[in-house]
Amino acid sequence: MTDYLTQEKRSWNMSRIPAKDTKPEITVRSILHKKGFRFRIHNSKLPGKPDIVLRKYNTVIFIHGCFWHQHPGCQRATKPKSNKEYWMNKLKRNKNRFIEVKNKLKKMGWTVIVIWECEIKDKAKLLKIIDTAFKK
Secondary structure, eight states: OOOSSOHHHHHHHHHTSOSSSOHHHHHHHHHHHHTTOOOEEOOTTSTTOOSEEEGGGTEEEEEEOTTTTTOTTOTTOOOOSSSHHHHHHHHHHHHHHHHHHHHHHHHTTOEEEEEEHHHHSOHHHHHHHHHHHHTO
């Protein structure tokens, strides 16, 4: 199946996808704030610029899009049908880059938590992830 959009239109569409302050991020931040956690966002001094930094707990949280980070077993982690070689390389680089970032953060003594986009839809599951991570 070929892409029905022109290359320019597809590029324009993709440029509109936000990198930070996404709805999933805001949802997680809201829950953390309601639970009494205080945090910083997008700390550029840390590898990978984590979405949420809880310095008191020496913990960083990344909110991953299921497509962009190819969440294993998730129906949102689809494989593109057009321009396959480009997309497969890009998605593979995303995964490899995150592995490097996670290893660097762990060597620095940080606990790394990943919350997937699909997990945010289920509030009970999200609360369980947060409660388990912080033993609250």
